[in-house]
Amino acid sequence: MDWEWGTDMAASTNGILAGKRILVAGVTMDSSIGFATAKVAQEQGATVLISNFGRALGITRRIAKRLPVEPAVLELDVTDPEHLERLPELVGEHLGPDAGLDGVVHSIAYGNPETLLGGKFLDGPWEDVAQAVQVSAYSLKSLATACRPLMGEGGSIVGLTFDATVAWPAYDWMGVAKAGLESCSRYLARDLGPEGIRVNLVSAGPLRTLAAKAIPGFTELEDMWTTRAPLGWDNTDQEPTARAVCALLSDFFPATTGEIVHVDGGFHAMGA
Numbered sequence: 001m002d003w004e005w006g007t008d009m010a011a012s013t014n015g016i017l018a019g020k021r022i023l024v025a026g027v028t029m030d031s032s033i034g035f036a037t038a039k040v041a042q043e044q045g046a047t048v049l050i051s052n053f054g055r056a057l058g059i060t061r062r063i064a065k066r067l068p069v070e071p072a073v074l075e076l077d078v079t080d081p082e083h084l085e086r087l088p089e090l091v092g093e094h095l096g097p098d099a100g101l102d103g104v105v106h107s108i109a110y111g112n113p114e115t116l117l118g119g120k121f122l123d124g125p126w127e128d129v130a131q132a133v134q135v136s137a138y139s140l141k142s143l144a145t146a147c148r149p150l151m152g153e154g155g156s157i158v159g160l161t162f163d164a165t166v167a168w169p170a171y172d173w174m175g176v177a178k179a180g181l182e183s184c185s186r187y188l189a190r191d192l193g194p195e196g197i198r199v200n201l202v203s204a205g206p207l208r209t210l211a212a213k214a215i216p217g218f219t220e221l222e223d224m225w226t227t228r229a230p231l232g233w234d235n236t237d238q239e240p241t242a243r244a245v246c247a248l249l250s251d252f253f254p255a256t257t258g259e260i261v262h263v264d265g266g267f268h269a270m271g272a
Contacts (some may be wrong), residue, residue, distance in 0.1 A: 004146035016250040018045030021101050021231055023091070023142055025051045025076060026108035029210045030063045034107030036238035038243045042068045044246055046103075051076035053083070078108055078139040084146040091150055100150040105248035106143055106159035109136040109174070109181075109211065118216025124173045132173055136182030144188050144199065153196030158248045159185055160241075161201045161260065163268055170217030182260060189258030198257040200248045204241040205233050205264035218231060228266030 022041050027034035027050040038048045047066070051074040052060035061073045072094040076084045092099060111117055111132035116124045140159050147157070162171070164179035182201060189199040206212060206221045225233040243261045247253065262268045 013045060014045030016252060017246060020046045020103060021095055021099060022046045022103040022105065022249060023049045023101055025078065026058055026109060028052055028056050030066050032107065032209050033204065033207065033238050033241050035063065035107065036242035037105055038071065039067055040242040040246045049074055049091065053077040053171045068272065078142050079134055082238065084142055087146045088149055100152065101147055103156045103184055104143060104147045105245060106140050108139055111136065111174040111177060113214045113216060118170050121172040123253040129173050131178055136177035137184050140181055140184050141188060144192065151197055154251065155197040156249045157199045158245050159201045163203050169220040170215055186258045193257055198265050200257060201260045202241055202244045202260045203260050203262045203264065205229065205267055206235055207238055208235050225265065225267055229267040230270065231265040233265040
């Protein structure tokens with residue numbers, strides 16, 4: 001075996017992503033899955049770009065310095081058509097005019113916690129629901145089509161979900177949005193497959209990210225994992241999820257698309 005999962009490699013030349021160019025969209029804090037994915041991708045040899053927008057952009061630029069190699073930070077609002085249209089140009093500015101992308105990570109979701117989460121399902125207003133669906137689900141399609149001109153045979157798009165096959169305590173309309181994301185990924189897999197582009201999702205167990213902490217009643221979800229995950233579950237460790245994302249970005253899954261890989265300690269396979 002000529003590669004290894006490293007924790008101190010700045011940029012491996014023989015990792016599973018060696019030579020690949022990866023965009024991780026939606027990196028805010030160093031506690032996020034997106035940040036962990038960018039770190040593992042760099043350790044596995046990838047050249048990484050990260051993105052954010054608005055007030056969070058400054059935070060992203062600061063935390064980018066904590067990665068093994070400080071990446072370029074792109075301004076990208078996946079709900080803004082102008083941002084999406086100029087994305088190939090921005091990528092070219094940082095990677096070279098003829099450079100493309102080998103992989104794209106969609107680490108983007110939002111639902112107003114005051115109106116849509118924490119037991120407010122029956123009262124959630126359409127305006128906020130529409131925003132949650134656009135940001136959390138439709139944006140996967142928007143990002144994929146914006147990056148499509150930069151990708152080709154062997155390309156990989158990976159998104160992040162939280163199992164949307166059941167109704168969870170407190171998750172409410174975000175669960176609906178994630179169900180849309182999961183369906184969207186399958187249709188993208190269908191339509192981009194003929195171009196050799198794979199589309200998959202990673203479904204992680206509950207992790208103490210900034211977004212999760214904003215969900216009223218999040219501890220109810222965490223508590224369920226303490227007794228039902230046969231492998232156990234560390235809700236402060238994003239690296240297992242990041243490793244799964246990077247594996248799907250690599251060439252190790254050339255015939256896998258439209259799939260949801262669970263990284264949840266086995267919780268999803270257990271009965272009540």
